[in-house]
Amino acid sequence: xxxxxxxxxxxxxxxxxxxxxxxxxxxxxxxxxxxxxxxxxxxxxxxxxxxxxxxxxxxxxxxxxxxxxxxxxxxxxxxxxxxxxxxxxxxxxxxxxxxxxxxxxxxxxxxxxxxxxxxxxxxxxxxxxxxxxxxxxxxxxxxxxxxxxxxxxxxxxxxxxxxxxxxxxxxxxxxxxxxxxxxxxxxxxxxxxxxxxxxxxxxxxxxxxxxxxxxxxxxxxxxxxxxxxxxxxxxxxxxxxxxxxxxxxxxxxxxxxxxxxxxxxxxxxxxxxxxxxxxxxxxxxxxxxxxxxxxxxxxxxxxxxxxxxxxxxxxxxxxxxxxxxx
Amino acid sequence: xxxxxxxxxxxxxxxxxxxxxxxxxxxxxxxxxxxxxxxxxxxxxxxxxxxxxxxxxxxxxxxxxxxxxxxxxxxxxxxxxxxxxxxxxxxxxxxxxxxxxxxxxxxxxxxxxxxxxxxxxxxxxxxxxxxxxxxxxxxxxxxxxxxxxxxxxxxxxxxxxxxxxxxxxxxxxxxxxxxxxxxxxxxxxxxxxxxxxxxxxxxxxxxxxxxxxxxxxxxxxxxxxxxxxxxxxxxxxxxxxxxxxxxxxxxxxxxxxxxxxxxxxxxxxxxxxxxxxxxxxxxxxxxxxxxxxxxxxxxxxxxxxxxxxxxxxxxxxxxxxxxxxxxxxxxxxxxxxxxxxxxxxx
Ligand SMILES: Cc1ncc(C[n+]2csc(CCOP(=O)(O)OP(=O)(O)O)c2C)c(N)n1
Ligand SMILES: [Mg+2]
Numbered sequence: 001x002x003x004x005x006x007x008x009x010x011x012x013x014x015x016x017x018x019x020x021x022x023x024x025x026x027x028x029x030x031x032x033x034x035x036x037x038x039x040x041x042x043x044x045x046x047x048x049x050x051x052x053x054x055x056x057x058x059x060x061x062x063x064x065x066x067x068x069x070x071x072x073x074x075x076x077x078x079x080x081x082x083x084x085x086x087x088x089x090x091x092x093x094x095x096x097x098x099x100x101x102x103x104x105x106x107x108x109x110x111x112x113x114x115x116x117x118x119x120x121x122x123x124x125x126x127x128x129x130x131x132x133x134x135x136x137x138x139x140x141x142x143x144x145x146x147x148x149x150x151x152x153x154x155x156x157x158x159x160x161x162x163x164x165x166x167x168x169x170x171x172x173x174x175x176x177x178x179x180x181x182x183x184x185x186x187x188x189x190x191x192x193x194x195x196x197x198x199x200x201x202x203x204x205x206x207x208x209x210x211x212x213x214x215x216x217x218x219x220x221x222x223x224x225x226x227x228x229x230x231x232x233x234x235x236x237x238x239x240x241x242x243x244x245x246x247x248x249x250x251x252x253x254x255x256x257x258x259x260x261x262x263x264x265x266x267x268x269x270x271x272x273x274x275x276x277x278x279x280x281x282x283x284x285x286x287x288x289x290x291x292x293x294x295x296x297x298x299x300x301x302x303x304x305x306x307x308x309x310x311x312x313x314x315x316x317x318x319x320x321x322x323x324x325x326x
Numbered sequence: 327x328x329x330x331x332x333x334x335x336x337x338x339x340x341x342x343x344x345x346x347x348x349x350x351x352x353x354x355x356x357x358x359x360x361x362x363x364x365x366x367x368x369x370x371x372x373x374x375x376x377x378x379x380x381x382x383x384x385x386x387x388x389x390x391x392x393x394x395x396x397x398x399x400x401x402x403x404x405x406x407x408x409x410x411x412x413x414x415x416x417x418x419x420x421x422x423x424x425x426x427x428x429x430x431x432x433x434x435x436x437x438x439x440x441x442x443x444x445x446x447x448x449x450x451x452x453x454x455x456x457x458x459x460x461x462x463x464x465x466x467x468x469x470x471x472x473x474x475x476x477x478x479x480x481x482x483x484x485x486x487x488x489x490x491x492x493x494x495x496x497x498x499x500x501x502x503x504x505x506x507x508x509x510x511x512x513x514x515x516x517x518x519x520x521x522x523x524x525x526x527x528x529x530x531x532x533x534x535x536x537x538x539x540x541x542x543x544x545x546x547x548x549x550x551x552x553x554x555x556x557x558x559x560x561x562x563x564x565x566x567x568x569x570x571x572x573x574x575x576x577x578x579x580x581x582x583x584x585x586x587x588x589x590x591x592x593x594x595x596x597x598x599x600x601x602x603x604x605x606x607x608x609x610x611x612x613x614x615x616x617x618x619x620x621x622x623x624x625x626x627x628x629x630x631x632x633x634x635x636x637x638x639x640x641x642x643x644x645x646x647x648x649x650x651x652x653x654x655x656x657x658x659x660x661x662x663x664x665x666x667x668x669x670x671x672x
Contacts, residue, residue, distance in 0.1 A: 035527045036598060059497035059533040060464045060525055088463065091498075126383030126435070128446045130462035298665050302446030303435035304383050305655040 001184040009153040009185045010042045010118070010174065013160035014080055016189070018050050021078060024164060025054045028065055028082025028118075032057040039084060040120065040179050066092035066117070070100045070169075073115040078164055086121035086173060087133050100169040101144030116163045120174040122213060123263065123300045124311060132300040134212070134264035139171050140241035140273075146170040146194055147240040151215035153183035158192030159238060166194060175213045197244035199251070203233030206257040206324050209248060209274055211237040214261045214293075214312045221317045232321065240270055248274060249281050256287040257324040261312055266294030288324040293317065351401075351559045353625050359401060359558045360618040361635055363393035366417040367615055368643045369426055370589075373416065373433055373447075376647060377593050382433045385462075386447045389417035391588035394614035395520055396421040398561025399488055399581075402569045406483070410458040410471040411490035413448035414520075414587075418490065422455040426646035436653035443656040444664065464525075465491065465498030468517065472504040475515035475578070486514040486572040493582075494525020496539055505578065509546035512577035516568045517543070519580070520555065522587045527599040540582035548580050555583030556612040559621075586612065 004012070018024045026043055030036055035057045037044025047055035058065050062083055069081035083089050089096070100113045123132040140147045146168055150156045156174070163170035200215075201222055210218045215236050222232035233251050237244065252258045258278055260271035271292035278290050295310050351359060370388045377386050389396070392414075400409075400421040411418045419429050424440065432439025433447050440450040449460045458474060461467040471489025478485040495501065496519050508515045519539050523530050536542055540550035549571065553564040561583065568579040586608045590597055623629060662671045 030527055034532065034599070036596065039526070057528060057532065059528075060494045061497050061499060063499050091463070126446065128384060128449060128462070129444075130448070131385070296661065296671070298661050299444075301444045301656075301661060302384060302432075302441070302449070303443035303656050305435065306443065306658065306661050309658055309661060 002187055003182055004153060004185050005180050005182050006150070006153040006156040006174070007040050007042050007179040009157040010160050011044065011046070012185065013157045013164065014043065015046060015049070017078070017080075017161055017164040018046065018054065021165075023076060024078045024080065025056070025072065026080045026082070027056040027058055027069060029060055029084050030057055031055055031082055038082065040176070042118070042174070042179075043082070062088050062091035063095060066095035067099075069115050069117070070095050070103075070113060073100070073113045073169070074103060074111050078114050078116070080116045080118060080164060083117060083119040085131055086119045086135055087130050089119060089135065096139075096145070096169070096171075097142050101142045104168070105144060112167045113169045114167045115169040116160070116166075117169070117171045118160070118174060119171065120176050120179065122175040122177055123295070123307060124177055126302055126304045126307060127300070128302040129299040134173070134262070136173055136240050137264060137269050140270060144169070145241065147173070148194060148238065149173045149212040149240055150238065151178070151212055151236050153181065154185045154190070155192060155238060157185050158190045159194070162191045162194050165191070170194070173212070178213050192238065195239045195242045195244060197247035198236040198238055199233065199247065200236050201232065201234040203231040203255065205231045205255055206259065206321055207233045207235060207248075207251040207255045208259045208261060208317070208321070209235045209237060210261040211240065212263060214263055217312060217314045217317055218261055221314050221321070225318065225321065230321070230325065243273070243277075245277055248278065252278050252282055253285060256285055259291045259293070259317070259320045259324060261293045261317055261320070263312065264294055265297060266292055267297050269294050288326060291320040291323055293320055349559065349563050350621070351562055353622070353627070355401060355562070356559070356618060356622060356625070357627065359397050359562070360615065360622060361639065362397045362400075362421060363558065363615045363618065364636065364639050365426070365642065366393045366397070366420050368639050369420060369430070369646070370416060372643045372647050373430070374589070374593070376434065381651065382447065383435065384446050385413065385592045386433065387414040387592050388587070388589045389414055391608065392520060392522060392555065392585045393417055394558040394561050395518065395555045395583045395585050396490070398558040399518060399565040401562045402565035403486070403488065406456060406485050408456045408458055408471075408474045408478075408485065408487040409490070410467045410474060410487065411460070412464065412467055412492060412495065413460070413462045414492070415448065415450065415460045419450060419452070419457055419460075422452065422457045424450075424452050424455050424457060426642055427649045430646040430650040431653050434650040434653075435655065436650055437656045437660070438649070438653040442660055444660065465495040465501050467491065468495065468498070469500045469504045471517075472508050472513060472515055475508065475513035476511065478514050479511065484573060486516055486569055488516045488518060490518045490520055492525055493519055493521035493523070493530050493539055494528065494533060496542060497533055502542075505543045505546050505548055508578035509543070509548050512575065514572040514575070515578045516565075516572055517578060517580045519582045520585055521582050522585045524587070524591070524599060526591045529599060538582075540580060543578070543580045548578050550580040550582065552582045552584060555585030556614045556617070558614055558618055
């Protein structure tokens with residue numbers, strides 16, 4: 001183990017993948033060293049180590065980046081494309097949603113799209129309406145894509161590595177605040193399976209399901225409620241789609257109570273999908289209605305005073321848990 | 327105005343720094359231009375200070391160095407002409423006549439800001455001044471500006487829309503789609519590429535295969551000129567030609583302004599992609615405000631007069647900063663307003 005930031009952990013994953021397989025290439029705005037190795041330095045050093053041929057800085061042309069990555073992927077490469085911020089995915093959604101996600105199916109299984117798209121986002125830094133959104137639900141709503149949201153530096157490494165060697169298009173969502181958080185990360189090969197949730201903490205009274213940056217507070221709340229004698233089971237989804245339904249249902253069948261916490265807008269979000277599945281399978285067994293926490297139905301405001309009010313907090317999480325306990 | 331000539335014919339003789347021999351501005355116009363540029367410079371310096379003090383959050387992209395572009399173009403416009411740009415927008419707002427108080431209040435996230443604290447540095451609008459934002463998605467303002475021009479054509483109202491974009495943005499697909507549409511429909515749209523040589527840390531040579539961005543509209547026969555964007559008189563002269571061409575119904579026009587930003591891309595910028603000497607030499611030899619000041623002195627304006635105006639400008643900016651700092655933060659209920667025309671908490 002070494003203690004590094006999530007950004008360094010992600011870089012380790014790409015670096016090790018590139019060292020292991022010459023078909024792994026990286027492209028995106030500013031990813032090569034002459035441009036600084038990525039705005040958060042996730043690709044720093046890679047063009048120097050592996051050559052400018054394998055790590056390409058591109059113009060500000062998201063559609064071309066995504067399309068070129070899809071093309072390289074169907075030709076048998078394993079491109080790691082960076083879309084600087086998740087809001088800019090909108091410019092490249094055609095290539096991702098209409099092409100990457102569907103080529104395997106529309107070719108009757110003849111063509112794989114082993115593409116990884118790294119992107120970054122997150123509210124809480126006063127970046128306003130066009131630079132903060134979590135739009136993982138849009139992507140998860142598209143059959144044929146895998147959507148991965150890591151929550152710890154170790155997971156940044158292990159999940160990203162798995163995305164790169166997965167034969168399907170994966171979107172890997174980095175969080176701009178988390179990227180500078182430090183944690184223990186395994187040295188050498190570290191691959192975490194996609195599509196499998198992580199039971200971070202076993203518990204008996206209530207299940208919390210979350211992913212990404214809110215996991216930090218979820219874990220803290222579970223710990224402090226534990227001291228009060230409330231036993232909280234914590235599930236980190238890691239992969240949003242395909243969803244690890246079994247992990248969720250097994251847990252909630254046991255605890256009879258569920259709280260879902262995500263950063264994204266609550267309406268029509270991932271939490272709604274999870275709540276629906278819980279109700280479909282466990283309706284008669286629930287001791288309380290499923291609770292969902294997410295952003296209210298508003299764009300992310302610039303003012304930090306306003307922005308603070310729309311994010312999750314330990315207090316809001318605690319209140320949601322208490323609500324299920326009656 | 328004659329109908330579209332070939333794009334070559336519309337190009338002035340361009341020197342080493344894209345400098346066409348610029349006709350001098352009349353004294354009163356030059357004085358106005360200098361004051362406007364100075365206002366922008368002082369405003370941006372103040373914004374930089376407030377950012378450093380933690381009073382401005384998020385991204386904050388300063389316009390320092392590029393002032394001659396927006397001021398020279400604005401001088402050639404008439405009331406009712408529209409302006410739209412990217413996130414590097416403070417200069418554009420001040421040039422259109424928006425209130426420095428309202429802009430500074432928005433930068434500091436106050437209730438009295440142009441967007442009531444909900445937009446921030448990158449997102450402000452003024453229907454009154456025909457300023458349509460303030461957009462953070464690189465290149466998106468170009469197609470939206472094309473639509474502003476479309477509404478002018480439809481209403482036959484004689485207005486033109488000026489759409490600013492960076493040289494980095496000029497590589498977005500929608501820019502080329504817009505060029506074609508505007509040329510096809512003969513839309514009164516002036517595209518102004520502010521080529522400050524860098525898009526974040528990427529130099530123009532590493533981002534554009536095109537070596538002359540003024541010719542990026544050539545396939546659609548959009549006339550294009552390169553202009554010394556550090557010389558407000560040159561910018562003004564080129565803009566007058568562009569405005570006359572567009573107003574006469576000839577279709578879109580493209581100007582590439584050779585300019586330079588002195589500060590980082592945003593407030594945090596390691597600036598490893600260029601040398602200090604490069605920045606220093608631009609400041610020393612090409613500063614648009616210094617040049618205009620020297621020209622005013624040469625034209626016989628008294629130095630005391632200029633000093634008085636400099637003090638006035640500082641006072642306007644200080645007042646905007648003071649007003650912003652004493653203004654209230656937005657009421658939490660503001661979260662629920664403006665999402666839809668009628669909106670309420672869920
Ligand atoms: C679609 C999109 N991609 C990437 C970005 C990130 N980004 C913000 S500004 C910028 C550079 C733009 O450079 P340029 O167009 O030259 O404008 P300048 O900042 O020099 O004024 C980039 C890449 C963005 N905001 N939107
Ligand atoms: Mg630029």
